[in-house]
Amino acid sequence: MDRTQAKLLRALMKQPLSFWQLVGKQDDAIPGYIDALKTLKIKGYIEAKGDLIAVTKDGKDYARTNGIEKEESMMCPTCSATGVKPRGWLKDIMPEYETLAKGRPEVTAEFDQGVVPLVKNLDRIAYIYERGDLENKNIFILGDDDLLSIGLALTGKCRRITVVEIDKRVNRFIRKVIKEKGWTNVEVYDYDARDPVPEELRGKFDVFITDPVETVEGMKLFYSRCCEALRGKSCSGYFGISHFESGLAKWMGVEKDLLRMNLVITDILRDFNNYLLTGERIVEKGFRIVTESPFDLKAPDFAWYRSTFFRVEAVKKPRPLITERVEWARELYFDEDTFVALP
Amino acid sequence: MDRTQAKLLRALMKQPLSFWQLVGKQDDAIPGYIDALKTLKIKGYIEAKGDLIAVTKDGKDYARTNGIEKEESMMCPTCSATGVKPRGWLKDIMPEYETLAKGRPEVTAEFDQGVVPLVKNLDRIAYIYERGDLENKNIFILGDDDLLSIGLALTGKCRRITVVEIDKRVNRFIRKVIKEKGWTNVEVYDYDARDPVPEELRGKFDVFITDPVETVEGMKLFYSRCCEALRGKSCSGYFGISHFESGLAKWMGVEKDLLRMNLVITDILRDFNNYLLTGERIVEKGFRIVTESPFDLKAPDFAWYRSTFFRVEAVKKPRPLITERVEWARELYFDEDTFVALP
Known part of the structure; x- marks a missing residue:
């Protein structure tokens, strides 16, 4: 599983997200992001859930056996990882x-x-x-x-x-x-x-x-x-x-x-x-x-x-x-x- | 006045600092930092004050007439500008x-x-x-x-x-x-x-x-x-x-x-x-x-x-x-x- 797919899975293990929320959870260009979504969908690891995208049971099983845990953000909550705080x-x-x-x-x-x-x-x-x-x-x-x-x-x-x-x-x-x-x-x-x-x-x-x-x-x-x-x-x-x-x-x-x-x-x-x-x-x-x-x-x-x-x-x-x-x-x-x- | 000297002056306008505190207020290599200190000292803009380095009255006058105000840090206080917060x-x-x-x-x-x-x-x-x-x-x-x-x-x-x-x-x-x-x-x-x-x-x-x-x-x-x-x-x-x-x-x-x-x-x-x-x-x-x-x-x-x-x-x-x-x-x-x- 490549870097992008792994990042999408760990984000979705935390909670279902919209297409627009999910794109920010990975660093690939949009063509790569869309390819990763397609691959995960075809493999049965993710699915639509209302307006959101969710991980399936198969997706969770795959993630766990491959050392991918649900995301725990380490980004600074004060500055959203920008490092600055205007004052x-x-x-x-x-x-x-x-x-x-x-x-x-x-x-x-x-x-x-x-x-x-x-x-x-x-x-x-x-x-x-x-x-x-x-x-x-x-x-x-x-x-x-x-x-x-x-x-x-x-x-x-x-x-x-x-x-x-x-x-x-x-x-x-x-x-x-x-x-x-x-x-x-x-x-x-x-x-x-x-x-x-x-x-x-x-x-x-x-x-x-x-x-x-x-x-x-x-x-x-x-x-x-x-x-x-x-x-x-x-x-x-x-x-x-x-x-x-x-x-x-x-x-x-x-x-x-x-x-x-x-x-x-x-x-x-x-x-x-x-x-x-x-x-x-x-x-x-x-x-x-x-x-x-x-x-x-x-x-x-x-x-x-x-x-x-x-x-x-x-x-x-x-x-x-x-x-x-x-x-x-x-x-x-x-x-x-x-x-x-x-x- | 070059970038390094200006950064040192604005930091010292805020408060006197030690040599070791001051070096982090600028981005030049240490030879450039030391040159800037020497130049500012020779011009009479900075001076030793106990163990610290302080801006002189001449230094303050120079800074003000050249649009350099005392530093107001815009760095994030939570993460010290690293963008991360381990949790x-x-x-x-x-x-x-x-x-x-x-x-x-x-x-x-x-x-x-x-x-x-x-x-x-x-x-x-x-x-x-x-x-x-x-x-x-x-x-x-x-x-x-x-x-x-x-x-x-x-x-x-x-x-x-x-x-x-x-x-x-x-x-x-x-x-x-x-x-x-x-x-x-x-x-x-x-x-x-x-x-x-x-x-x-x-x-x-x-x-x-x-x-x-x-x-x-x-x-x-x-x-x-x-x-x-x-x-x-x-x-x-x-x-x-x-x-x-x-x-x-x-x-x-x-x-x-x-x-x-x-x-x-x-x-x-x-x-x-x-x-x-x-x-x-x-x-x-x-x-x-x-x-x-x-x-x-x-x-x-x-x-x-x-x-x-x-x-x-x-x-x-x-x-x-x-x-x-x-x-x-x-x-x-x-x-x-x-x-x-x-x-």
């Missing part, structure tokens, strides 16, 4: 952050958007602060449907915050908030990552933050653009990569690219970020996660989608691997692992 | 673990030993369990002055635990415990990492755990030996690398080696491990951390030394970069960053 000046920004974010644009699959809850943005800011990458820094954000820029600006600790984003609805929204708050150190560019970074933004930033598309070439493109924005040695970057849509072979490709860019990986925090990929649109969009599932699915009602949080730091001048304009279409967003994106 | 069957082993570990050999600088507290071993086991790498697994431990094998055996969840270790005192001790407990699935080899892995151990393990020496070549050697012990694809490995004795340029070298070995990096948990490098021996040994400090040092009285916890997973058959015997002497243990090792 003080950071926690204090939350009420205003919520007010300012009201009326934000709906997410769109056109740009493979999935939004991090505002409270999770606080966790990210806490981590960035802990690493010394917040105070007095120039921060470059490639893609900001999460509205992280607004949270960063509310801390009052960054020198400059620059958002470059393709979705003009998001940009209009952030610009409206900037105007309302009178922020002079926050700016927004209409920007498509297929284009080179605007001349005036190159080499100007201490930190980049991005949540890239989930294809290897797409990530190479995103990190390359971010590299161009950085000043040089000892600048840093933050981004999420999911297990769900990027198997470890893809991670390998991405990590090799990062090292080639002179970016050393300093932190990898498993499943740190979660995303509000919820509601009927998920089951109705025709995503492969739904069409290929061996169990009938109801719409997910919690932020089940997760990504692992990476930090990188430049050990010498960052070296973008792509500098020219690229003529890519949907392949930017879509490959054989991307089961929550549209072809 | 249930794992927590329950602690009393017996403490009893069994009594009378363990004193650490020796001959093998660059530094021992992880037993309670920290539980954190490591919790993390390994969470990742699905404990139950029913064959575990290969290269170097076990930490007595991790005894903790793993007490969980009763591993199929096989094999320790290979150079220090015969440690091996005698573990063998005594094995005999006392009647464990039949735990074994210990007298083994020098300069030698090839014993024939009968090659390709037999699901998981390796090691806490390598802190030189790039030494790490390459340790991981290569561990690779040979692994069965193949999807096997995993755990180890610590410190910031203190390995600057990020060294991390870069190590990460490149890992990827070349077909090991993708899945988790990097900053400062997860701590070590009992305490007592008079630390200040009396002639370590460079003491001889090059710009402040007089008292012996450290807490587990100040830390390492970052890595997990790797094989995306295809692991490929050792070194397979033959190597004729290395102290360079295995010592380079320009290793300020807590002997030449």
